[in-house]
Amino acid sequence: MRRIDVFLIGIGVFAIGGAGYLGLKWAGLDNIDAGIWSQLLLVGIIFAWLSTYIFRVATKKMTYTQQLKDYKEAVLQKRLDELTPAELAKIQAEIESERNSG
Incomplete structure (x- = not known):
């Protein structure tokens, strides 16, 4: 993976978190609840990605x-x-x- 790919993935993760926050605010949640749920979404996505990485390491793929x-x-x-x-x-x-x- 190239350095630019890592930067783009990082920007994409933050964009997903921001979009989730704005979407939850638009759906009617207040700032605090939208922030909590968007962080939970972001952490869930990161853990899902991490689990695929650990699976690839464990299966030597x-x-x-x-x-x-x-x-x-x-x-x-x-x-x-x-x-x-x-x-x-x-x-x-x-x-x-x-x-x-x-």
Whole structure:
């Protein structure tokens, strides 16, 4: 995420809070009640976003984790592609002997 994205998200969150406040005032609530309910709405939105972040961390669906996995797979595939047929056959024979002995 770029720095400008973080700023835009922050501005968006404050805009949602302000719009909620104005909407609640327009609906007939006084200043204090509209402020309390708009803050509750804002805190709820932030907790919902935070829960999605924690879920992505717990399930390892983060961008960095996925990029690291893709990189490791690409490196292994490149190494496999660079092997000669004789080296590949030797490695496959070693794997088969390990499977049979284990």
